[in-house]
Amino acid sequence: MSSAYLDGQPATADDLRALALANYGHFTSMQVRGRAVRGLDLHLHRLKSGTRELFDTTLDDARIRAAILAALDGEGVDDASVRVTVYSRAFDHAHPERPQPVDVLVSSTPPREADPKPAWVKTCPFQRALPLVKHVGTFPLFQHRRQARRDGFDDALFVDARGRISEGSLWNIGFWDGQQVVWPQAEALRGTQERLLQAGLAEVGVAQRHLPVEARALAGLKAAFAANATGIWPISGIDETALRPDPALMERLAAALAAHRWQPLASA
Structure with missing residues (x-):
């Protein structure tokens, strides 16, 4: 309820x-x-x-x-x-x-936790209006997600006019090239979980870079993951490209989140 x-x-x-x-x-x-x-x-x-x-x-x-x-x-x-x-x-x-x-x-x-099941996603061209604000104009997010699921995928992944990956329907995405986490460089709503991961990874010494990532040029990227307020989960494929979920990467990401304490709602 x-x-x-x-x-x-x-x-x-x-x-x-x-x-x-x-x-x-x-x-x-x-x-x-x-x-x-x-x-x-x-x-x-x-x-x-x-x-x-x-x-x-x-x-x-x-x-x-x-x-x-x-x-x-x-x-x-x-x-x-x-x-x-x-x-x-x-x-x-x-x-x-x-x-x-x-x-x-x-x-x-009721409280929710992200489903750890790997997701295979479909790209679609879309640019969020005013991406600096998490506004209530969510119609295109759900419509693209609906269409992707009707086409047999788990969710929608957005690309900009230049073909660069930006974000998922209700989540951010990151990649792993075997040495560092790569955050896609494109206009997107920057999520709170993404920011927590970036800070946590920096604290434990995991290298990170922001780079343009094209959906049609994923060579060199070994794994991918999604993140939102419910948690993190692996991405197993994008369009026709399979990505192998990396349990060690997911453990690192979970540790990066766990480094952040839960902040009380009641003021001290």
Whole structure:
């Protein structure tokens, strides 16, 4: 089951109608365990910067933390999959340039972990609009994922106009060339899990580089993996190219994530 709370109070149909009709806002998704979040600071930064970009207003950490904790209290849980959406019931599509007060909607479902099963993905040309913001315009993400699955693949992998790999439908991708992790160099939404992996790999001394990666030129890349807030999983193939999952690489990635402590939602 899912639940939704607006700034700590159960959300009503009227509260949600403004978001559904305008479809204007931004969000972040996180896994909560014991009322703590791995990479909480990254999620808070994403929400605050997105609010400045879309609404020309500020949002403080205390309000976000309180909204999440109130939603957990309302459901009587300590573990959950949480999505925090920032939008404005006062948004006027006729005057979108006006600064608007924002609302903080917290929805929760049971906790999730990434399926460790290797995924074979299909590339498709797509460039996310305003990739610096995790906005609510998710229609093309799900449509491309739907089409890929209808074509017999597990998910969709996006490439830009130059054929460079950017990101997956709901996840980031990285590669392993046997010596270093290669992060594809192209415009994409940079995920919190990706940033945690990069920091963790740096701490344990694993080499990393950002390079353009073309879907039609994967020679030299031995393995690939996907990452989002639910975890990490191997990529077993891209289009017609098979990639061999590397258990040792996945262990390194898991260790890189484990190096980050879970940050309590309640302020100290």
